[in-house]
Amino acid sequence: MSISIAHLGPSGTYAEAAAVAYANWLIQKKGQQSFLCPYPSIAQTLQAAATGQVDLAVVPVENSLEGSVTMTLDTLWRLDTLQVQQALVLPISHALLSCAGSLEAIETVYSHPQALAQCQEWLDKFLPSVQLVPMNSTTEALGYLETDSTAGAISSLRAAQLYNLPILASPINDYPCNHTRFWVLSLQPSPGGDRTSLAFSVPANVPGALAKPLQVFAERNINLSRIESRPTKRSLGEYLFFIDLEAEANEPLVKSALTELADHAETLKIFGCYSILNIDS
Numbered sequence: 001m002s003i004s005i006a007h008l009g010p011s012g013t014y015a016e017a018a019a020v021a022y023a024n025w026l027i028q029k030k031g032q033q034s035f036l037c038p039y040p041s042i043a044q045t046l047q048a049a050a051t052g053q054v055d056l057a058v059v060p061v062e063n064s065l066e067g068s069v070t071m072t073l074d075t076l077w078r079l080d081t082l083q084v085q086q087a088l089v090l091p092i093s094h095a096l097l098s099c100a101g102s103l104e105a106i107e108t109v110y111s112h113p114q115a116l117a118q119c120q121e122w123l124d125k126f127l128p129s130v131q132l133v134p135m136n137s138t139t140e141a142l143g144y145l146e147t148d149s150t151a152g153a154i155s156s157l158r159a160a161q162l163y164n165l166p167i168l169a170s171p172i173n174d175y176p177c178n179h180t181r182f183w184v185l186s187l188q189p190s191p192g193g194d195r196t197s198l199a200f201s202v203p204a205n206v207p208g209a210l211a212k213p214l215q216v217f218a219e220r221n222i223n224l225s226r227i228e229s230r231p232t233k234r235s236l237g238e239y240l241f242f243i244d245l246e247a248e249a250n251e252p253l254v255k256s257a258l259t260e261l262a263d264h265a266e267t268l269k270i271f272g273c274y275s276i277l278n279i280d281s
């Protein structure tokens with residue numbers, strides 16, 4: 001039986017490239033057939049997996065230049081039920097696609113906010129007075145380009161090929177080493193691996209409210225590879241903390257740390273224990 005994989009669309013997004021890489025891995029390693037299902041936003045992609053409309057969702061979590069993809073973190077905290085099956089790390093190389101003959105003719109540049117941010121120095125230098133328009137994905141605006149030759153879009157070389165659009169400049173990301181980490185999520189329990197991801201809220205904004213939860217890992221020599229705060233959206237100055245551990249959730253030391261963490265946290269959500277797959281192109 002073929003399984004369904006949701007990703008941010010329309011076709012040509014980096015999330016789709018990650019989903020294709022995962023689908024190839026599934027067929028090679030497990031003999032599992034799959035097919036892709038594009039969704040208009042990251043929230044809807046996750047929602048589709050959480051409601052069982054699809055079997056898996058592939059979403060971006062973090063970029064090496066711009067940090068966390070906040071839409072993913074906020075939606076995962078809200079949805080509660082999804083578990084990480086696998087992390088995928090993809091190189092990201094942006095191009096400016098446009099039917100304009102030259103940079104001087106461009107008045108508007110469309111893209112996903114993460115992509116606009118990853119190219120902000122290039123945009124300041126080469127297109128300082130254009131209007132930047134955030135979209136749900138790097139491919140959402142590609143349909144406008146053929147009818148508006150004053151428009152450009154930041155997207156991938158793969159998207160340029162898929163939509164048969166001219167490449168005006170490439171690569172345009174501010175730093176050549178640009179990677180995004182994606183998570184593959186489903187309603188199934190996570191398979192285990194050398195990473196564990198979780199998030200928690202703290203009971204009160206008092207001294208030690210964050211130090212105590214972090215201490216449970218330091219005391220056991222468990223390394224944290226990431227910590228990120230997000231507003232609880234209840235009141236100003238209240239935060240949730242997202243943490244990645246370089247550790248297997250089933251190890252006795254990690255289990256005891258998580259039990260102790262639950263005592264210090266107001267709410268604790270474990271997103272799963274999984275391994276990381278590096279994709280080369």
Ligand SMILES: O=C(O)C(=O)C[C@]1(C(=O)O)C=C[C@@H](O)C=C1
Nearest residue numbers: 013014015060112114137138180
């Ligand atoms: O819009 C896309 O193409 C996406 O897959 C989204 C996304 C992101 O949200 O980070 C994925 C990778 C890149 O970092 C830029 C955009």
